Amino acid sequence: MSRKNNRKDRSGVVFSTNPDFDYEYNSEEEAATLPPGQQQLKVMLDKKKRGGKQVTLVEGFVGSNDDLKALGKVLKSKCGVGGTAKDGEILIQGDFRDKVLEVLQANGYKAKKVGG
Template sequence: MSEDNLVYSTELGRIKPVPAKAERAKGDGIVRIQRQLSGRRGNPVCIISGLDLEESELKKIAAELKKRCACGGSCKKGNIEIQGDKRDLLKQLLEQRGFQVKFSGG
């Protein structure tokens, strides 16, 4: 640790600096839908990534997609996870909302 990273406090002496909050990476404007099986006991899950939206908007879109697909899912780390292999329906629904969608992976 170099001297420039240290902060001095009259009460506590030398303290460590608070790391800057990491921001989510910006997407390239393309929404990607990936089907994943590994680590899920053989059950397929569609992961939607590349939506450059706030967390509240992601949760609203995830709730709408779950209703339209009649399945479960969640919103984690800026991605939307939808249970089941519903890539074609998800692509259609996202394109209706004005997103450019591509399939990714296997």
């Protein structure tokens, strides 16, 4: 099974007749997390594809998934609601734009409200 899993990491070559050929493996490098003062975060209200429910969306985070999840956990606990953090975005359930903006700026992030 481990041999099968390695095939997905190879980039573009299926088979080679060259005996000296070595596969190039895709290595996903995590981006280094920028310090809070250099982050350009956007806080907005979103309700698309959510069955009419409102969520506060924080976009623009540059860094590792662990740091993103840690920031998401702080925001969720300060707002007292649920949410998720993945793909460079943090979703907070409900309309908490002002509270999220206040918490981000208190932690040293450059954040601004986008949209209505």
